[in-house]
Amino acid sequence: MKAQKLNKAWTDIYYNLHYNYKEVLTHQNIRFLQTINKNEDVTIHFLSKVMALSHNTTSEHIQRLQKKGYVTKKKNIKDERQVIVSLTTKGQDALKQHTELDEVKINQIFESLTINEQDKIIDAFNTLGEISKKLFPDN
Template identity: 25%
Template sequence: MDRDELEKHLQLEHQICFALYGAAHAFTRAYKPLLDPLGLTYPQYIAMMALWERDTATVKALGEMLGLDSGTLSPLLKRLEQAGLISRKRSLEDERQVLITLTDRGRDLKKDAVGVMQAIGQATGCGFDELAAIRDTLKNLSARLNDTQN
C-alpha cells in the first residue's frame, strides 16, 4: 500500500478501536435503565454476576475475574455492602485476604437480573448464537492484545 492508501485507513470510521468504543458506550446506555431499578451500576452488576457464579470470592480473585484493580473495586464493593448485597470479612486462614460473600438479598437479586440479560439480548437485535460469536471474537481479540503486551 502506498502512503495515500494508508492515510485513508487512518480515518476514524475505519478504526476498530472507535467502533468498540462506540459499542461500549451504547451498551452502557442500554444497561442503565435496566439496572437502575435493581439499584446497580454496570460495574456493580458485573461484580454481582461474578459472585452469582461463585457466591464467595477473595477481593483479589474478584478483581482478576473482572479486570479491575483494588482502587476501583474497593469503593464498588463498599457500595454493594452498604446496599446489603454482599458482606466483606477477613479470612480466618489468611488475614491479608478479604472474602466477599453474597447476602441472601444479593442472591435473590439474581432472579431479577435474568430480565436484564433478556432485555439486552432483545435490544441488540441479535440471536443467541450471533451474540455468542461476537463475544468469542472479542475475547480472542482481547487475548491477542494482552499477549502482545506481555
C-alpha cells in the first residue's frame, strides 16, 4: 500500500514538474542514455548485458543515437579492442530533459515552503536514493 502511495505521489510530481520535451526519444533510448551517464567506461558489451539485448541490437541502437548526436564512440586507451560509449553535450541535455524535474518549477515550489519543509523533502529524496543504490546497485 505504501508503494502505491509513493508511486502515486511520484507520478503526480513528475507529471506536473517535468521539462517540456524538445527531443523526441523512446523510453529505450532514454534508458541507454541513463545507463551511459550513470556508469564509467561503458562498452557495447556492458550495455547489452544491462539492457538485456543482443550485442548486435545494442550496437544498432548506439549507432542510431550516435547519428543523432547523443553519444560518441572512442577506442579504449587501455584496451583498443573495446569501444567506450559516452554522452555528448546534446545527449546530456536530452537526458536531463527526459529524466529530471524542471528546476524553475521546483524553485517556485520551494519558495512557498519553509526551510524546514524544504529540508524534509530533500532529506526524504536523499534517503530514498541512498537506500535504492545499496539495495539495487546493478540497475
